[in-house]
Amino acid sequence: MYEKNIPYKIYLQEDELPKAWYNLRADMKNKPAPLLNPGTHQPMKAEELMPVFCEELVKQELDDTTPYIPIPEEVLNFYKMYRPAPLVRAYCLEEKLQTPAKIYYKFEGNNTSGSHKLNSAIAQAYYAKKQGLKGVTTETGAGQWGTALSMACSYFGLDCKVFMVKVSYEQKPFRREVMRTYGADVTPSPSNTTQVGRKILQEHPGTSGSLGCAISEAVEAATTREGYRYVLGSVLSQVVLHQSIIGLETKTAMDKYGIKPDIIIGCAGGGSNLGGLIAPFMGEKLRGEADYRFIAVEPASCPSLTRGKYVYDFCDTGMVCPLAKMYTLGSGFIPSANHAGGLRYHGMSSILSQLYDDKLMEATSVEQTEVFKAAEDFARVEGILPAPESSHAIYVAMQEALRCKETGEEKTILFGLTGTGYFDLTAYQRFNDGEMTDYVPADEDLKKGFAGIPQFPGNEFQF
Numbered sequence: 001m002y003e004k005n006i007p008y009k010i011y012l013q014e015d016e017l018p019k020a021w022y023n024l025r026a027d028m029k030n031k032p033a034p035l036l037n038p039g040t041h042q043p044m045k046a047e048e049l050m051p052v053f054c055e056e057l058v059k060q061e062l063d064d065t066t067p068y069i070p071i072p073e074e075v076l077n078f079y080k081m082y083r084p085a086p087l088v089r090a091y092c093l094e095e096k097l098q099t100p101a102k103i104y105y106k107f108e109g110n111n112t113s114g115s116h117k118l119n120s121a122i123a124q125a126y127y128a129k130k131q132g133l134k135g136v137t138t139e140t141g142a143g144q145w146g147t148a149l150s151m152a153c154s155y156f157g158l159d160c161k162v163f164m165v166k167v168s169y170e171q172k173p174f175r176r177e178v179m180r181t182y183g184a185d186v187t188p189s190p191s192n193t194t195q196v197g198r199k200i201l202q203e204h205p206g207t208s209g210s211l212g213c214a215i216s217e218a219v220e221a222a223t224t225r226e227g228y229r230y231v232l233g234s235v236l237s238q239v240v241l242h243q244s245i246i247g248l249e250t251k252t253a254m255d256k257y258g259i260k261p262d263i264i265i266g267c268a269g270g271g272s273n274l275g276g277l278i279a280p281f282m283g284e285k286l287r288g289e290a291d292y293r294f295i296a297v298e299p300a301s302c303p304s305l306t307r308g309k310y311v312y313d314f315c316d317t318g319m320v321c322p323l324a325k326m327y328t329l330g331s332g333f334i335p336s337a338n339h340a341g342g343l344r345y346h347g348m349s350s351i352l353s354q355l356y357d358d359k360l361m362e363a364t365s366v367e368q369t370e371v372f373k374a375a376e377d378f379a380r381v382e383g384i385l386p387a388p389e390s391s392h393a394i395y396v397a398m399q400e401a402l403r404c405k406e407t408g409e410e411k412t413i414l415f416g417l418t419g420t421g422y423f424d425l426t427a428y429q430r431f432n433d434g435e436m437t438d439y440v441p442a443d444e445d446l447k448k449g450f451a452g453i454p455q456f457p458g459n460e461f462q463f
């Protein structure tokens with residue numbers, strides 16, 4: 001029901017935009033476990049990370065005490081081109097569901113790359129430029145990160161080399177073309193342009209690739225080229241830091257109208273949008289100032305939080321990256337090819353992993369056809385064509401709203417609408433033609449992935 005004092009869309013004024021990112025780790029009593037050197041199993045030192053990552057980003061990665069980190073002026077100016085992102089009151093969805101719940105979503109799809117990834121891409125490109133680098137390398141799965149990074153690199157005049165998971169490269173030629181339009185060089189992964197790619201191709205001929213493979217290739221491409229560094233669009237704590245802009249804007253907008261969410265929901269692939277959305281709210285919870293329910297939603301076909309192990313694991317298939325402690329399915333886990341869209345990564349942000357392990361956050365997994373059904377129901381009333389990833393959150397938000405209908409509770413539900421689905425129309429087509437199926441890995445399938453997780457003193461586990 002329309003509330004006179006709450007508009008459909010809440011926009012902040014330019015001068016109300018956050019000026020600093022919020023580092024949730026500063027308020028965590030149990031800090032996320034440090035990255036380990038895969039050879040020595042000792043915490044990675046800054047010097048060891050610098051050959052791979054940009055200097056300033058290494059500092060941010062290792063900083064778990066500074067609560068606020070100023071956003072550089074150049075990044076703020078870029079943010080102003082597409083931010084603030086609107087906070088929308090889903091009046092039409094509430095009406096359709098006939099729920100007493102109040103539903104809000106933060107929409108991050110209002111930029112050409114079509115997702116929240118640009119928030120971190122522009123920050124990472126800025127620090128690379130400031131360091132005087134020539135360019136950066138990265139991987140992309142569904143393609144949103146590669147697109148965002150291409151835009152950010154062209155803005156700062158940096159070269160951008162993208163390794164795109166082969167299945168997406170073939171299924172999403174238009175994504176690839178957007179990246180090339182912004183000047184990026186796009187290679188399907190695994191490729192024979194790197195040593196690790198050749199090795200993976202030899203061991204798994206005809207593989208459709210995975211994020212883990214593409215990461216290994218991108219890291220190698222950066223470390224074997226003068227003036228290049230590797231950048232990553234999710235999972236890392238620095239990315240969660242940059243994405244805190246989502247939650248900070250949301251919190252400011254809600255405070256302005258006296259709105260307090262009861263439940264905050266987000267989809268979780270590597271955990272960056274969810275980590276960013278919940279950051280200031282979780283901060284309040286950690287400091288004992290307020291309480292919220294947080295729900296991470298992951299696909300049943302790639303269920304790292306709900307069925308994974310909380311141990312140190314490789315971040316990539318080629319095992320060249322540091323070890324991270326996270327909920328993981330094993331770096332060799334490759335989700336079924338019938339899985340549409342993103343959220344395919346085998347692990348989860350170590351910040352979110354720790355929060356989940358401390359029971360400060362819940363997680364649930366959902367199947368693909370119910371997600372697409374929710375996506376279409378949402379599109380038909382709210383107008384936006386959502387990304388499949390975002391639709392995981394939509395589905396659970398709708399479930400919670402329907403529960404309120406049964407109990408008569410007027411809960412306030414907030415979810416992250418991370419992007420648009422224009423490049424996912426092949427998946428929508430399969431759904432519309434009734435050809436989409438659900439795939440839930442059996443315990444046996446998961447065991448194969450777990451078998452690839454390294455066991456060493458302090459990292460023993462059963463599977």
Ligand SMILES: *Cc1c(COP(=O)(O)O)cnc(C)c1O
Binds near residue numbers: 114234267269418419
């Ligand atoms: C990449 C992506 C995600 C998942 O990544 P997180 O790091 O978990 O946020 C979700 N939605 C969209 C639209 C994406 O592009």
